[in-house]
Amino acid sequence: METLPTTPPVTLEELYSAWQKAAFDELNELFAETHPSDIARFLESLPAKQRVIVWKSTEFDRAEVLSYMHDAERAELIHRMGAEEVAAATTEMDTDDAVDLLQTLSEQRVEQVLMAMDEEHRQQLSKVLFYDEDSAGGLMNVDTLTVRGDLSIKVILRYLRRHAELPDKTDALFVVDAENRYRGMLFLADIVTNNPDLLVEDIMSTQITPIPVNMPSQSVALLFEQHGFISVPVIDQDSTLLGRITVDDVLDVIREESDRTLLHRAGLDEEDDMFAPTLSTTWARAVWLGINLLTAFLASYVIGQFENALSQIVALAVLMPIVASMGGIAGTQTLTVMIRGIALGKVSSANAFWLLKKEVAVGVLNGLIWAVVVGIVAMIWFSSIKLGLVIGAAIVINLFFAAFSGMLLPLILKRLSIDPALAGGVILTTVTDVIGFAAFLGLATLWLL
């Protein structure tokens, strides 16, 4: 029996301890038993400078490890490699991985790397480099095996047995006509279960609709999820077969999409390298802090309009963050549910109005519940019934607008082609801060002074 994956042969800790001793020979021995994806993970979790030192001082399958690394961490390493070295690594990769890597380089650098390759690989890569990274073209592999429809299965089997190797993750061959136009898929499962005297066109499947080369990768991912595909043909507008997309590439798309949403909520992007040098991280994050500072100043400005009330009743300063905070939380809940609903394709103009009514109703109901609680606490704390009524009313008002903007913001941003996950949160809390402070201090000015 082989070792079970629950006890992997080499742990990240073992690699670290060898690295901390600067024992590169030991690292080399460990690397020999480590899966390339784990070597990639180890390299990524080193401080950026150390990463380069380890890279230069040890031996392992460069192409494999690079293909498992994330863009930001990889860019740093490739930067230090010669064009020949990059060319050698990329020719060993699947086309889609190689293209993914090349697309992170400058145009000039790509030229140099392509020139350092043999003719065949250069042509293959140039063809695919042309397509957008986030489209079906950028995801596809060009290692498709094609057959004609008028051949018998027997002939196909004879051919396959002579050529011995199929591209990785082949679940089907692609049937094309004389002009290389896509006609159908010949599944291996059908080859082995059917009478070998039948023709390819008798048993080929036309169930799977080929994917146009310019389809956005998120739509590709959705198709794979809905239909459980293993591989799907990619065609151009003339139905010419260009390549195929396999499910493992789609796993990456889904993982990256989820990463992006998570990071965007905190104003970070996928390139943010946990292990990058301190200064570059500081700068990357400073921008977002600056944007938020502007919105915080806006809230301060609103508060400043009520200096008179604040100077007379100090309880207002004590309680005002509660109103803003409740609005922010309630709005974020609506916003999150909306962002997810939009991503899953469940929100459309047909049900948007119904959803708006529901979210606003939820906001007002929760506003009423917590208005009572906060109102009573405020009354007791500051011995003022009127203060309790003011804060209760402000909470209801703020949660109403929180639901309203949490619901409409992502729809508006989406229409403007801005990622709601990135901008939604800042704008939303600006709204809930401004309305929260204005409602509370405004009502206080009217009723309490």
Added chain:
Amino acid sequence: METLPTTPPVTLEELYSAWQKAAFDELNELFAETHPSDIARFLESLPAKQRVIVWKSTEFDRAEVLSYMHDAERAELIHRMGAEEVAAATTEMDTDDAVDLLQTLSEQRVEQVLMAMDEEHRQQLSKVLFYDEDSAGGLMNVDTLTVRGDLSIKVILRYLRRHAELPDKTDALFVVDAENRYRGMLFLADIVTNNPDLLVEDIMSTQITPIPVNMPSQSVALLFEQHGFISVPVIDQDSTLLGRITVDDVLDVIREESDRTLLHRAGLDEEDDMFAPTLSTTWARAVWLGINLLTAFLASYVIGQFENALSQIVALAVLMPIVASMGGIAGTQTLTVMIRGIALGKVSSANAFWLLKKEVAVGVLNGLIWAVVVGIVAMIWFSSIKLGLVIGAAIVINLFFAAFSGMLLPLILKRLSIDPALAGGVILTTVTDVIGFAAFLGLATLWLL
């Protein structure tokens, strides 16, 4: 040429407009041309009550559509179906989908449904129901096709051609010994490319380590991502082959995991149904608002300790939200990067200290940058150099602690088996609010009064 998927035959809008006219005949016609996953999506995006009405009034493949629906929305529908109806639907599903559905029902209900099934399906499902939903056992299908190692490929091909159909997404048959213990995988790709006189054991692959039935599903997903598997055998501790996990189930795991992280950040869970009745949504969200209210009161209490300073200098009330807000944003950035790093397995005891130093350095540097900016603005706005110095110092202090807690909180929560995505944000902003208000108002009391 078939229609391309960019222009799907039936749109969500068409379904809606038929529904709005209550034209169930029209809906039935449209359903006949709609992919089950799109019908599922349409049903999910209807108000909960309407969903039941449409379900009862229309015709479509119940089993298929149910297997594409999310747990919460589906539970509602199953609740209204008779045990026989549920039994009929689940016997048509893949084992893993059927189990997934049954696991959302009460024990008593499961009993009823199992009793309404034929013996064969009951036995098959009972075996798998036993395993945790979030483990390899809960993900697996039991429709494996097994062969012995001493047969020739020719014999295998003859058998396959006679039995004509392979389970969905079969990329390999499983080789077992006389006791049904797993020995290797026989890939279809190897069947079609090798000499048919060879024996199964000559060409079977032992590269893929089988997955133990109790492996958590997140680890299963990570293995698939790293190795690009299509299907993997699942075994018990005696190496007995129990079933197989296919990549499409793993897509679901990854999607659900990413959903969970996103929703947890807003105190929501996967069961939160955008289209549920208003009252149940109100209640589900109220809990999270209540928890946040407690932390907001804590912040108010801290502010209340400085009533004296606030009553003398109204500028403090105007500026104090800025200090708290900058800390919250900076801390959230660190927290987000950490949550992702932990999920990707890039953070361990070996590099935690190094990461802490870096995050704190980033926090202090950003603190200094924005302390200068905010300090100058405050000086000019309120014509007070001292006030500028106080707010600058408070910002540096708060961003220092924000980095510290953003870094350590997820590690501590993880050790306590609490999801950092769920609890991290609340605790973090409590820390940054309390420290922000205390530092700013405390320093003001010392230096300005």
